Amino acid sequence: MMEWLFERFPLAMLARRNLSRAKTRSALAMLGVVIGVVAIASLGVFGVAFKLSFLQGATFGNTVLVMPGEDANFTLSQSQVSKVKSNVDADDEVYAMKQRRGRLSHLRQSGPVSVYGLEEARQYLSTKRGRIPNTWRKQVLVGAETAATYGVGPGSSVTLDGKSYRVAGVLEDQPRGGAFQSLDDGVLVPMSTFEEDQYSQVQIRTDSPTEANRTAVMLRERLGFGREDRYRIVDFKDSIERFNEQMSTINLFLLGVGGISLLVAGISILNVQLMSVIERREEIGVLRAVGYGRFDILKLMLGESALLGLVGALVGAVLSLGLGLLINRQLLGDPFAFTAKGFQYIGLGLAFGVGAAVISGLYPAWKAANERPVEALRD
Template identity: 40%
Template structure:
């Protein structure tokens, strides 16, 4: 308030602008409401796009540094051979090469309930899986890991036995639902590779690199080493990098975000037209008053500043109120779409609040330029005549 009082004393025209807004409170309130709605529209749609992007990054998080390798369409084997796995380890020494064998089976609970599960045989389970309870060992040589879904359906606990191919394996941990290649989602049973020793080939290999950029490099190296390029190209191994998938998703979500911001900005453009109308009507109604001010020596610049200040005040009040309301809307959006409402206080959320506020002030100021110019350049004699 001290700063505002000082501003009023230094620039009397700004004080007059503040008082003028209070003369017709209904008109001022409606114009401000239009700005508030516009800010909420811009900020909320922008934060919705940011929340979707955050959710996509979270879902793909552990996959972005992974390269999935499987048998290609031109391979003469039914899977990936041990020699090919060793060759991969030789050419990419700075990444973890994790071969896997897969199968399917049915698990039974003590009361006879049956659940169909996918079986994954792997040695270095810790490279692909995290657990909610128990531990995914660096070398899985005995025991088993099961998905939370499977454990819930069968009533399994740590240490309980599960049977596969006539052998019993005790549960050492429950898999995090969305972790690792294949995710640990749905009904899944992870066993040592020795449990699937009857299968000659590996069904897939996951290469875990240090980062998404490193995963892309690994994929390029594997492509060059195993697959023939050029006119007579052959796909011996099918190689997929999930880093490029996330880049594509991020590109799409960025485009979507811009589209949402464009839609939201329409509301503020409409609000700007309303402000323009308010300022023009106010100028017309006070034409005689402005003429008197000009006749007693008030300069054009003071009149221009007064009318323009009214428009800026509308933008500031509406922008601040809209940003506060958008903060609550953003919390709900991030909570629903990204499962963490506090993300609204990160730059991903706050940048849209600032964008909405800045656009509101800019649009309001722009809407006040013509009415201010018109009032300042209206001849005093003509204005006094009405």
């Protein structure tokens, strides 16, 4: 690619020849550009991957909660739950939960615990030890934290609110922000152990935060007229927006860190070009004497700065792409899980690298272009 560039643009070939005169100095200036581009691009890719990792691991953004309103006596009735279900799209997952506080005892250990009931538990939950029974009688399921706290597992005998039960299984760890995260430190019992009209909430799982917001708006319209105090409908649109704003702020900070690296690189290029102008005064004087105009000298010097920035930025972009693969593999489990935003940061780093080099070369180029031929030759 570089050979094609030199053949197509003779000015680039001259710039390469001039830079090769001070290889070490030019290489160090180019290294500064590489570091700056890698800092901007890789930190930007990291921010995008971290955001996606958080949103993928947390399902709260896709969930709508329907809970009792102020006049609902802290519970939802069976008819209210049925009404909610009838107003939800068939493609969405809908599950009603019941909840109360209880006291769990095992051997000499006893303490308060949250007790849950979940419709169609076998459909939504899985166990890492034991199994979910087909017919629940005197059996319960415990969350991972509850199992660790009380030292229980499949087959253990426990006492819940004065009644004896056997642990049928230990539930899988629930994902962060997931609909069933509270089960980690709770106990799941058959729905029949609760009173019929004792639902604590209905959860609707959608495909995306946008879809969740649309569902919430629809439910407020259909259930809200004259029933404002009977239902409380919660979606997490505001939380998602706040999170996005915070991530944008963090990304700007990371870009600022990368920008400092490019500033240092720009100063290095400025120094390289100023030294080049001083060392090549006689050569510049000869070029002016044989007919080179100020604009020609300006183009030549700026070409050298641009070449430094272009090569350094290309190397930095390739390294950033490699780091992006590692970041995506670590955070997202897929090294090729790049988004358009991630590629934008790599492109931004590339553009900033070339731009910083050209800007840093402006003053040395102007100084060289304004050298008086007679004085340069005399020196």
